[in-house]
Structures are given as structure tokens and as C-alpha cells.
Amino acid sequence: MTRTMTGGCQCGRIRYRAQIENDEAYLCHCRMCQKATGGFAAAFVQLATAGVVWEHEPEWYASSPVARRPFCSHCGTPLGFDFIQSSGNMDLTLGSFDEPGYFRPVAHSGCESLHESWLDTKDLPRHYSATTESVASRWKAAGLEVP
Template identity: 80%
Template sequence: MTGGCQCGRIRYAARVDSDEAYLCHCRMCQRATGGFAAAFVEVPTSAVVWEHEPDWYQSSPIARRPFCSVCGTPLGFDFIESNGRMDLTFGSFDDPSGFRPVVHAGSEGLHEAWLDTKNLPRQYSAATESVASRWKAAGLEVP
């Protein structure tokens, strides 16, 4: 499978052996992604080929995170003392639709109100005037 950052500077190809993904709710992942959780897919480190080496941030004494320093996209998580496996961010895959969440990690930071959102109203970008009109003014379709 392939993936990369938002601006396209960092691209990767990864051999993915499973459709399993997970959410990490720890405060480190919340801060690293700016979200209520980080969504990850675990892969063998040796199965990831970077077309352009990502930037790395040592986010704690035990881990580092690949990212793009141009657009800021978080690309994953890796223990410094590697166990031969690392995580790639779900959203950085070109087509993440085949993955399914199987576990909540870092549950001490879990925010229950953000888990079951099925009853919230849904807004679609192409139908949201403030978004769609800006894309149209830029001469582009809503991605």
C-alpha cells in the first residue's frame, strides 16, 4: 500500500499484512496529532520503504515520530528501541478504507463523548457553501 503527507514531499510504500488498525488515546498521541486519538496501522519496520526520508521528532525518551516538516503531516510512531514493528498513521494511506479498528490503546486519555458520534448531524464538504465556494474560486473541485 502507498501513502504520504499532504504536500506530497514524503511518500512511502508499505507491505501491510492485516486490515487491523487501532486508536491510541494517550496524551502524547493527542498532542502529536491534534486529535482526540491517533489512528494507526502497525506494520513491520522492514516493510516500509520511504521514497524521501521523513523528518523525525523524538517525542519522548522512548519513541520518535516521522512527519513532514513542510506541511506538518504526522506519519507514524516508532519505539526508539525497535521491536521490528512501527505504526503508520491511518490517514496518511492513499486509501485507508480497508482498515478496521480493533482496539483502543492509551485508554487512560480516552474521551468517551468522542467515541459514539453516529447521531451527530453530518455535513459534506461539497455541500458546505463556505468550503465549496473557496475550492471553486481556486478553480478546483472539492477533494
């Protein structure tokens, strides 16, 4: 069943509506995605390009001879991935969705650059922003709640 979901960048300048066919997402571990997001992998939701409506068109970076990536030039949020010769599908970054918890990971891609030690982190200590003094005190000093 198709579901309309929304998302956008951190500063709110770039917003989108997307027609989602399922709850599937994947991690891409290729070096291009690691560099583009600054993370050990990029978490993506693949969907039909025609199912994405940008309320404000993002900027596009030609990240290679075969692909381009939408982003916000104001806050730097990476918003996705698209082949220049479109396959009819594109990817949006999982974290840019307003409800990223809707999705579940179903596959790994770009595994030649996969960092195995970053996949199973369930035994690491967990720290929450609202109870981490160095974070919470700064938000409080700014007169705001921890997001």
C-alpha cells in the same frame, strides 16, 4: 496475505510503500498521541518496520525519551510512531495511507486518556465539504474542485 499499500503526506513530498499483513488498525488515546496529531486519538496501522520503504525519508521528532515520530516538515503531516529501541514494528498513521478505508479498527490503546463522548458519534449531523457553502465556494474561487 501480504498487500503493498502506499501513502504519504498532504503535500506529496514524503511518500512510502508498506507491506501490510492484515486490515487491522487501532486508536491510541494517550496524551502524547493526542498532542502529536491534534486529535482526540491517533489512528494507527502497526506493521513491520522492515516492510516500510520511504521514497523520500521523513523528518523524525523525538517526542519522548522512548519514542520518535516521522513527519513532513513542509506540510506538517504526522506519519507515524516508532519506539527508539525498535521492537521490529512501527505504526503509520491511518490517514496518511492512500486507501485508509481498507482498514478496520480492532482496539483502543492509551485508554487512560480516552474521551468516551468522541467514540460514538453516529447520531451527530453530517456535513459534506462539497455541499458546505463556506468550503465549496472557496475551492470554486480557487478554480478547483472540492477534494
